[in-house]
Amino acid sequence: MMNTNGAYRPLNFNIKNAADDTAVIDIDGFIGRDIFEEWMTGKPSPNTVENLKNKLREITAKKVIVNINSPGGDLNDGLVIMEMLQSKSAEVVTNIQGFSASAATVIGQAGTTRRMSENAFMLIHRVMFGFCGYLNQNTMYDMIQDAEVIDTQLIKMYRKQSSLKEDEIADLMDEGGGYGRWITAEDALEFGFIDEIYDPADESDEDVDRLEGEDVENMKRNVRELAIQGMKGSEEFVNAFFGKELQSGKVTEKKSNKVKELQEEADSAGEARTRNLIIKQKLEV
Structure with missing residues (x-):
């Protein structure tokens, strides 16, 4: 969860x-x-x-x-x-x-x-x-x-x-x-x-969690969907990460455009992580 x-x-x-x-x-x-x-x-x-x-x-x-x-x-x-x-x-x-x-x-x-x-x-x-x-x-x-x-x-x-x-x-x-x-x-x-x-290896035991791959993929998909729903627009994303800088006028147009580019890249990455985390990690590199 x-x-x-x-x-x-x-x-x-x-x-x-x-x-x-x-x-x-x-x-x-x-x-x-x-x-x-x-x-x-x-x-x-x-x-x-x-x-x-x-x-x-x-x-x-x-x-x-x-x-x-x-x-x-x-x-x-x-x-x-x-x-x-x-x-x-x-x-x-x-x-x-x-x-x-x-x-x-x-x-x-x-x-x-x-x-x-x-x-x-x-x-x-x-x-x-x-x-x-x-x-x-x-x-x-x-x-x-x-x-x-x-x-x-x-x-x-x-x-x-x-x-x-x-x-x-x-x-x-x-x-x-x-x-x-x-x-x-x-x-x-x-x-x-x-x-x-x-015996954890007993395939007939119905009370053992089999950790099926489909369950893992469903979890990844749910996380990805939550991430997309959580941050829909670039403006919302920028506000979340650069709220104080925006208020003081320190976020440049170049930096804002870079955030948008990374946002699009994260959406297409297909990784089981929130795109917020993906973008933040790349900005820190």
Whole structure:
């Protein structure tokens, strides 16, 4: 899906075929707000509850396949996303892929059918806090109490979904000094964290996203059409990129003509990028 608030960029929450019989949601990367990434890129974090909520409302499919490939992130976002998927009036299939940990495993429990690739790994751990600044013993004690409450609730959540007892789940979370340990798909199945192991190469598996080339071409075409609709005339384009210069009269006729030429070239390029980006890149060369 595309965020059209002035710039076109892909979301990590990629939802396709929302109105067909089956919809696919890809959850990749950090879950929740990644403040460091926002500081580095100047862009809002994509994998948040707010971003997914409205997208889920658009889905009318009878089955929703959720592909999860994430190291985890914000527990609050993970819990709310899990509950949103559970409340969806559709069959939900969760596919855990790659190295998925922490809040990603929480979302993985949302499936009507919980699955894991035979090549994937999963990790659960004790709750962790990220902080900066100065702490005193009272603050630290309060954090420990909060952590105990959260850990207890998480253990109950996993216990409800798995075949392990609460103390066994706690022991698994305690490994590695509370950072947990990576378990295989076979382990996850034995512990009851998933319902089945799948082979990504199994062509008869209807719950595997085949990443067909036609889907990719459709996506490229949609992006191209959005770009053309978004900037129809050279004057609008010039205003978007040179608004301040236009107001001050610093944009020369020669530069304006160059923009028009590049605009025409971008329209005929047939590339799966917005023509704004194509033109901007060439102007910077």
